Structure formats: structure tokens, C-alpha cells
Amino acid sequence: xxxxxxxxxxxxxxxxxxxxxxxxxxxxxxFVWHKERDLGGAEVIIVPGGFSYxxxxxxxxxxxxxxxxxxxxxxxAAGRPxxxxxxxxxxxxxxxxxxxxxxxNTSLRFICKDVYVRCMTSRTPFTTEILxxxxxxxxxxxxxxxxxxxxxxxxxxxxxxxxxxxxCDAEGTPSPEAxxxxxxxxxAGICNTGGNVLGxxxxxxxxxxxALGGDDGLRLFQSTLSVTVS
Amino acid sequence: xxxxxxxxxxxxxxxxxxxxxxxxxxxxxxxxxxxDVRVGKYIEIEVEKSAPDEIRGEVEKMxxxxxxxxxIEDFRVEIPNGNNNPQPPKSEA
Numbered sequence: 001x002x003x004x005x006x007x008x009x010x011x012x013x014x015x016x017x018x019x020x021x022x023x024x025x026x027x028x029x030x031f032v033w034h035k036e037r038d039l040g041g042a043e044v045i046i047v048p049g050g051f052s053y054x055x056x057x058x059x060x061x062x063x064x065x066x067x068x069x070x071x072x073x074x075x076x077a078a079g080r081p082x083x084x085x086x087x088x089x090x091x092x093x094x095x096x097x098x099x100x101x102x103x104x105n106t107s108l109r110f111i112c113k114d115v116y117v118r119c120m121t122s123r124t125p126f127t128t129e130i131l132x133x134x135x136x137x138x139x140x141x142x143x144x145x146x147x148x149x150x151x152x153x154x155x156x157x158x159x160x161x162x163x164x165x166x167x168c169d170a171e172g173t174p175s176p177e178a179x180x181x182x183x184x185x186x187x188a189g190i191c192n193t194g195g196n197v198l199g200x201x202x203x204x205x206x207x208x209x210x211a212l213g214g215d216d217g218l219r220l221f222q223s224t225l226s227v228t229v230s
Numbered sequence: 231x232x233x234x235x236x237x238x239x240x241x242x243x244x245x246x247x248x249x250x251x252x253x254x255x256x257x258x259x260x261x262x263x264x265x266d267v268r269v270g271k272y273i274e275i276e277v278e279k280s281a282p283d284e285i286r287g288e289v290e291k292m293x294x295x296x297x298x299x300x301x302i303e304d305f306r307v308e309i310p311n312g313n314n315n316p317q318p319p320k321s322e323a
Contacts, residue, residue, distance in 0.1 A: 058299055065296075094299070101301035103240075106247045148244060148302055182245070 001225055003029040004042030006072065008052035008063050013085065013205060017048045020208035025221050034066035044081045044224050045072055047088030049203060059102065059144050060090035069095055081125040081224055082197045086142055089199030098192055098199045099157065100149030106182030110143040115180055117165040117188045117202055118172045123195040124164055125227040126220040135172040136216040138202035140180060145201040147183035154184060165189035165200055231276040234289040235308040236297060239270035244302045273297060282309045
């Protein structure tokens with residue numbers, strides 16, 4: 001499975017994603033600079049975390065106009081897998097590939113710690129090997145991860161099975177206490193209606209091998225291997 | 231060049247944690263009776279147009295496409311020396 005990791009000025013998790021895919025998962029991976037349009041036949045696109053364009057104006061607001069984003073949108077429209085992690089999630093919402101927006105954590109603090117998330121659906125290419133109800137331990141590192149959308153959109157997402165991860169306690173129960181940033185419905189990750197585009201605030205690449213303190217995150221990348229990409 | 235002033239604020243109903251923190255700080259400083267505090271952005275833009283309606287049209291388009299995120303933010307455009315009343319905050323949604 002060929003992976004492409006998009007690199008914006010200010011991306012800082014691009015090499016972590018590359019490492020998780022190329023060295024831990026053992027799949028071909030390449031970097032694609034944001035000025036390029038050619039994804040080089042990649043089957044899975046990773047939009048990594050960081051502070052693209054210094055978070056100017058709003059996190060992800062400027063990055064979505066990069067030339068590569070047109071190719072990412074085409075890839076997504078063709079039903080192929082795209083994952084946006086942290087700043088990558090923010091970019092995908094700004095680009096309109098995912099609904100809603102991510103705004104300031106209710107605590108106003110940048111939060112860097114491990115959290116638990118409950119997998120709500122196996123329908124995305126990144127959760128095919130994770131059962132609904134399973135709990136993963138993943139790191140978060142963000143100041144703007146407070147997911148928001150209007151009530152109508154939220155109801156649609158619930159109905160369409162678009163909520164993929166919710167913050168929860170160690171036993172897997174979502175609760176306000178387990179929600180680090182105040183996100184609506186304890187949302188940690190969502191997908192588009194087609195299920196092929198996933199955005200999440202936690203960093204699976206930072207939990208992709210035991211040496212990093214945990215390998216729950218590797219399961220998201222492993223899941224893609226059982227997906228047939230046309 | 232003519233100038234436009236753009237005010238971007240969180241929509242009503244969207245929690246503004248920064249505003250809440252400022253409100254708490256004002257109270258702890260001893261300011262009495264402080265109500266809701268909302269923190270927003272202010273942007274000055276120069277455009278090569280002179281008719282206020284044209285400037286407004288252009289800048290409102292900029293707001294819709296980039297400057298504001300319609301999911302969580304409203305915007306208001308003011309043209310100095312232009313006719314600015316009444317101009318309620320706008321959003322796409």
C-alpha cells in the first residue's frame with residue numbers, strides 16, 4: 001500500500017507519520033510537498049499534524065489553498081482513503097472535506113497528554129481492524145481541538161455513522177471528565193459521509209510502537225492494509 | 231486605495247473560552263457588573279476600489295471565502311466614510 005505524507009511549511013509530524021508507515025508498518029511512503037499536485041499514485045493520503053502556516057488566521061485556514069489540496073480533494077472524492085491528524089484534521093475541515101470546525105480548547109491551554117478514545121465504527125479504512133466499542137490509548141497535543149458544528153449537522157453525523165472516535169475513560173465510557181477540550185459530543189474524530197476521509201485530533205503515529213509508550217495507534221495504519229483501493 | 235475594516239466574532243451560541251477568561255480576569259481585578267465578554271478579530275484591508283458598495287461586496291466575499299469560518303464565526307464589514315448603517319453581522323449559514 002503506497003502512502004503519501006503531505007508536507008506544509010510548519011508541518012511537524014510528517015516525519016513521525018513517515019516513520020510509522022515506512023519503518024513500523026513496513027509499507028512504501030513518500031513525502032509530497034504542498035506545492036505539488038501529483039500524489040504519485042499514492043493509495044492512502046496522510047495530512048499530518050503541526051502548525052502549517054503558523055496557524056495564521058485560523059488553524060488550517062491558509063493550508064487549504066495549497067496546490068496539493070486540490071489533488072487531496074480529488075482523491076477523497078474518488079472514495080480513496082485520506083486521514084487528517086490534528087492540524088491535518090483542522091485543514092480537512094477548513095477545506096470542507098469534513099464538516100464542522102475546531103476551535104479553542106475550553107481550558108484555553110495547549111494540552112499534551114495521553115487520552116483514551118472509544119472507537120464508534122469500523123466503517124472507515126482506518127478502523128476496519130478495530131471493533132466498535134474498543135478503547136485506544138493515544139496522545140493528544142493541541143490548543144484547538146474543541147470540535148464544533150451546528151445541531152443539525154451533529155444529528156446528521158450521528159445518523160450517518162460519521163462519529164468515529166469519542167474521548168472516554170479507561171473503561172471506554174465517554175464523559176465530560178474524559179473530554180480534554182470541550183468538544184461537542186466528546187468527539188475526537190469524524191469521517192465524511194462516504195467514510196473514506198477521517199479526521200482526528202489524537203496522534204496515532206505517536207503511538208505506533210512500544211518504544212513510543214504504546215502501539216494502539218498503529219492499528220489505524222494497519223487497518224488500511226485490509227482495504228482494497230481501486 | 232480605500233480601506234475596509236472587518237470584525238470577526240464567534241457566533242452566538244458558540245462558546246468563547248477566551249472571552250470567558252477575560253471576563254473572569256476583569257472580575258478579579260475588581261470591575262463590577264461585567265456582562266458577556268466576546269473576543270474577536272479585527273482586520274484592516276486596503277482595496278483598489280472606491281465605491282463603498284463595491285468595496286463592501288469585495289470584502290464580504292473575502293470574509294466568506296477565507297477571513298471568517300462560517301461554521302463558528304460571524305463577520306461585519308465597515309467602510310470608513312461609507313454608509314455603514316444598518317449592517318447586522320453576517321454569516322453564510
